[in-house]
Amino acid sequence: MKFKSLILISLTVLILAACTLNKNLNLIPADTKWEIAENYYNKGKYLKAAPYYEQLVLERNSIYTAEAQYKLADSYFLAGKYLDAVAEFQLLISLFPDYKQNSTAQYKIGVAYYYYSPNPHYTQIETVKAIDAFHLFLDKYPRDENREDAYKYLEKCQKKLIEKAYLAGYIYYKIDDYSSALMYFDEVIELGNHDKLELNSLFYSAKIHYYRQDIDKLYQTQEILREYFPDSKELKKIIKKTKILNKKMSKIKQKP
Numbered sequence: 150m151k152f153k154s155l156i157l158i159s160l161t162v163l164i165l166a167a168c169t170l171n172k173n174l175n176l177i178p179a180d181t182k183w184e185i186a187e188n189y190y191n192k193g194k195y196l197k198a199a200p201y202y203e204q205l206v207l208e209r210n211s212i213y214t215a216e217a218q219y220k221l222a223d224s225y226f227l228a229g230k231y232l233d234a235v236a237e238f239q240l241l242i243s244l245f246p247d248y249k250q251n252s253t254a255q256y257k258i259g260v261a262y263y264y265y266s267p268n269p270h271y272t273q274i275e276t277v278k279a280i281d282a283f284h285l286f287l288d289k290y291p292r293d294e295n296r297e298d299a300y301k302y303l304e305k306c307q308k309k310l311i312e313k314a315y316l317a318g319y320i321y322y323k324i325d326d327y328s329s330a331l332m333y334f335d336e337v338i339e340l341g342n343h344d345k346l347e348l349n350s351l352f353y354s355a356k357i358h359y360y361r362q363d364i365d366k367l368y369q370t371q372e373i374l375r376e377y378f379p380d381s382k383e384l385k386k387i388i389k390k391t392k393i394l395n396k397k398m399s400k401i402k403q404k405p
Contacts, residue, residue: 175204179211186220195224215245219254231261252290256299259283263302269312280306311337315346319353327357343377352383359390364398367391 177185186201202224205217222237238254238261245251259282266275283299283306290296318333334350341347351374358367371391374384 177204179205179208179213183213183217186217190220190224193227195228196230199224199228215241215248218244219248219250222254223257226257226261229264231265234258234261252286252293253295255282255286255289256293256295259286259299259302263306266306266309269309269316273310273313276306276309311340311342311346315350318350322353322357327361330354331357338373348374348378348381348383351378352387355387355390359387359394362394362398364391364394367394 182201182205186198186205189195189198189201199221202217202221205211205213206221208214211217218237218241222234222241225231225237226234235258238258241248241254242251248254259279262275262279262282266273266279280303283303286293286299287296293299314333314336318330318337321327321330321333331354334354337346337350338354351370355367355370355374358364358370367387368391371384371387374381374387378384
């Protein structure tokens with residue numbers, strides 16, 4: 150009971166402190182709030198700047214409103230609070246469609262989603278959202294100064310999705326679900342990037358064809374490896390397996 154009481158007291162203190170802060174901020178003139186916020190922002194104290202920008206935004210009738218909305222979003226962005234930043238950048242674009250920094254806001258929405266997205270072992274919902282955000286940015290602002298960086302981020306996003314597909318294929322391969330594994334490996338191979346992920350996808354696809362004793366598909370995969378990865382150790386291993394399977398199949402055919 151004492152522990153619960155302490156929690157309730159702590160929460161009450163926090164709520165009262167927040168209310169006091171908001172009340173105190175309301176008493177500060179807009180230009181003073183702006184100076185305080187800018188001072189914190191320029192010193193890299195973004196989360197200290199955010200409440201002042203937020204108060205300026207809430208006033209709505211201030212000459213600082215649009216700029217404060219952008220700076221509020223950017224404060225969250227620079228502090229690594231990416232989902233908060235996305236929400237505030239989106240609000241900026243919605244409320245102030247003609248604001249001069251909307252192109253940068255749209256670009257940073259994509260960047261925020263990219264950095265918030267998990268590594269390729271996990272679901273890539275945020276990566277897809279990042280791709281959508283960058284495409285919207287490039288469609289609306291094709292000559293913006295951030296366009297080259299947007300293309301670079303798009304490449305990084307696509308690479309994450311490809312790696313995700315490869316990892317899914319590898320997991321299915323390890324649990325002997327070969328049909329599902331081939332579906333994901335084919336997705337990687339069809340892109341034709343000729344990189345390590347394609348090499349591995351071809352290698353494990355070939356091993357699946359070997360296990361299934363599908364000599365035609367094994368040979369086809371071997372020849373793709375030979376064309377794009379002629380010096381790889383993976384090709385040498387698959388050539389050995391092709392010879393083994395050829396001998397096996399020949400013996401079966403020779404039986405009366």
